[in-house]
Amino acid sequence: MSNRVKRISIISRESDSKTLDVAMLEAELLKRGCKVKVLSKLLTKEKSLKALGYAGHVMRQEAEILASDVVVLDTYCIPASMIPHRKGTKVIQMWHALGAIKKFGWQTVGKEDGSSEKVAKLMKMHRGYDYVVSASDITAEHFCEAFRVSPEKIVKYGLPRIDYIRSVASGSRHDEQLERILRTYPQLKNRRKTILYAPTFRRGKTVEAQKLIDALGPDKYNIVVKLHPLYRGQTTSSEGEFDTVIFDEAFSSNDWLAAADIIISDYSSFVIESSLADKPLFIYAYDLDEYSSNTGLNIDFYSEPIAPYVFRDAAELAKSVCADSYDLKALRAFRDRYIDISIAGDGATENHCTSALADFIESL
Numbered sequence: 001m002s003n004r005v006k007r008i009s010i011i012s013r014e015s016d017s018k019t020l021d022v023a024m025l026e027a028e029l030l031k032r033g034c035k036v037k038v039l040s041k042l043l044t045k046e047k048s049l050k051a052l053g054y055a056g057h058v059m060r061q062e063a064e065i066l067a068s069d070v071v072v073l074d075t076y077c078i079p080a081s082m083i084p085h086r087k088g089t090k091v092i093q094m095w096h097a098l099g100a101i102k103k104f105g106w107q108t109v110g111k112e113d114g115s116s117e118k119v120a121k122l123m124k125m126h127r128g129y130d131y132v133v134s135a136s137d138i139t140a141e142h143f144c145e146a147f148r149v150s151p152e153k154i155v156k157y158g159l160p161r162i163d164y165i166r167s168v169a170s171g172s173r174h175d176e177q178l179e180r181i182l183r184t185y186p187q188l189k190n191r192r193k194t195i196l197y198a199p200t201f202r203r204g205k206t207v208e209a210q211k212l213i214d215a216l217g218p219d220k221y222n223i224v225v226k227l228h229p230l231y232r233g234q235t236t237s238s239e240g241e242f243d244t245v246i247f248d249e250a251f252s253s254n255d256w257l258a259a260a261d262i263i264i265s266d267y268s269s270f271v272i273e274s275s276l277a278d279k280p281l282f283i284y285a286y287d288l289d290e291y292s293s294n295t296g297l298n299i300d301f302y303s304e305p306i307a308p309y310v311f312r313d314a315a316e317l318a319k320s321v322c323a324d325s326y327d328l329k330a331l332r333a334f335r336d337r338y339i340d341i342s343i344a345g346d347g348a349t350e351n352h353c354t355s356a357l358a359d360f361i362e363s364l
Helices: 020-031 054-067 078-082 117-122 137-147 161-170 174-184 209-216 270-277 288-294 314-323 328-338 352-363
Strands: 007-012 035-040 070-073 090-093 131-134 154-156 194-197 222-225 245-247 262-265 281-284
Touching: 007 020, 007 054, 020 035, 020 161, 020 352, 035 054, 054 078, 131 137, 137 154, 137 328, 161 174, 161 270, 161 352, 194 209, 209 222, 209 314, 262 270, 270 281, 270 328, 281 314
Parallel strands: 007 035, 007 070, 070 090, 090 131, 131 154, 194 222, 194 262, 222 245, 262 281
Antiparallel strands: none
């Protein structure tokens, strides 16, 4: 067997900078003496028609894939699926969401928010994966449909962000992150509870945040609205009128789990991620029928343990929040359905998922 250092490439189009999962995995692999190359460059459907400069980046991706023993992706990668790579190279899909609440990939082909079947076949969408990382058996079923892979290709390790979330919510990073937030937003030092609203992206539509803000009451709670990055710069009339309403762009949704007392989301995988914080979680699904029709959902919230906390009406949601009688056992049951991997300790072992995934990559 050769003693050469194996080459691992991590390719992301989720951001121009390294995402949390990419940065954590890279650090762990480098610590082990692996040779790692990261290529990160944002590419979205909204941007793709204007992204002629991305062609050069695709060529760099292909060159890196050809030189690598293991390739780790966090979304669809053109050369990984369309262009033959070196025999023996293993391709791992480490999808950028911890779960698959909304349909994607081959699940949405032909739908309003999905690709046409002609384009999907032309682009060989999601072909060529040797392994797909999942945090649960339920999500594995959704991934098999979305990527068109067989169950044998699923490996259950979860994502590095699980380690980060647990450390921010209750572990070693909590105090430091809370202090950073309070330095940036000293008005949160009042004695009100802080509500984090983190909605998903709605293609071609803005988020109806104002109705929820009004229902909750900026005079009763600190309300932090954390919009999807593609909504950067969007605010509502409440910002400026109340210093307890914050449209934040300084921290990630996961970072806010150090300061939030209550979490509100919708069809975002953040619903699953935030369940790790063990704090009251509410689903604000005001456009459930429309979203289900245009995009599609893998989860029926009304059949989940957290069904009592799913609302279409902002006033009804606010009433439930105000009741202050949340059943955390229901939340934990929901969490255990979608994160059914073994997670060591109570937050003290903060490198568990990252280390397990790195072990698997090294084993290849």
